Amino acid sequence: MTVIASRQDIVEANRRRYEELRTAGQEAKPKALPELTALDAAPILPEAVISREEVPGDWYAIVRLRRGEALRIADPAGQSSVSMIAWREEETSERINCADTVKVQWSAVVSRGRVILSDMGRVMFSLIEDTSGAHDLMVGGSTQASAAAAYGAASRNTQENFTAGAAKVGLGPRDIPPCVTFFAPVAVDPAGRFVWNETVKRPGDFVDLRAEMNTIVVLSNCAHPLNPARPSPSRPITLVRYRAPAAMADDPCRTGSAEAARAFAFTDRLYG
């Protein structure tokens, strides 16, 4: 005879599973995360480099990053913030999803060992190196209005950079999702207010994103809207596209949590 679970049994089983996942996600996973990268560590082998680019303050860049390639975003002056959106190259309705990224990883902050997810339950990028650990997924980039108020009329801003970047790959305003901003130390205080912690930013900070699918990326090198510095503190950043070392079986991004392992399994099916 089949035993049919009662509605209440299902509710309780789902609650138990949720609490187990939450405990793993908020207590075990952070302890297992790798240390932040040292500023002088992780040199890129010259033969791995595909291309280099310097992006002036307040400007943007479009980068096509293939699965297995990585992008180093470096902030030599330690004053810039870099906002990013991205789409899957073969199907641009699939794009970076900040809400799923924080929800799935039980964390409003990402750092080395974490991943950035698409809206389709797949991994777009792994944070394989990261000296900073201070990246914002909640507040977004500057806009025409915020930049005008902060730095004066006609100031360049992330909103317009994304619009221009998207247009150059055939996409429009409807395709611009919420962005992640690197080197943007934003936290939420106990009252729910956003706070900016400038002391976390250091000259030479970098983050390396390994693409786990073929992507089109737009990066905007505009100051974060919560950065109180006036005039605009943004300085040139450097982008290095390189062939990433193959992920090992114990790659922390792939194995760090049950959620990440599933997201990678779903991603691998695109290319399997």
Added chain:
Amino acid sequence: MIADSGSSSMSASTAIYVHDIPAERPWSYALKKGQTLRIIDSEGQQAVDALLYCLADPAERYSAQDTLRTQGSAYVELGTRLISNKGRVMARITADSCGRHDTSAGCCSCESNAVRFGEATKYQHACRENFILELSRYGLSKRDIVANLNFFMNVPIDPNGNFAVVDGISAPGNYVDVSMELDVIFVISNCPQVNNPCNGFNPTPIRVMIWDEPKL
């Protein structure tokens, strides 16, 4: 901050529209500037996912990041102005008997459920399915789905960045009033999620009511 009643002119008899949205179902309505939408959590602990699009040009739509940046804090509450991706105020929260709403956690989807809770949950109904179907009535598609509002959903963020959906704090009959400052398409998914506490693991119906702008 909590207000426990809307305008005194907003009684059941003066509402121009009353509708119960069944558990797990979508709903939408073209709301005029000046109209107020009340969303009532009829049975309590029910998350209500919502998106707003400008009627005149749906490429202008609700922006969670612009809303949070503008107000400088992480939660949606009484007084929050809902900001578009062009920086305009689309609507304002004018009454709130619950006190805590989210706009950072996005909506559930079959695909994110599979990542979070295992592949078997891929084949459960989800908010994004609701949004896709409801938006299709207006010629909009998945690419138009941006980070949404989650009324009555409790997602505290601690200073270390811990982020989790926890038990809802809305009691039966709690409501939130959203007053339009532009003509908007207001889209709701009455959240079907059964894998986390946003709906008390048990999705229930909600009620929506609409009032015209009070005559002076």
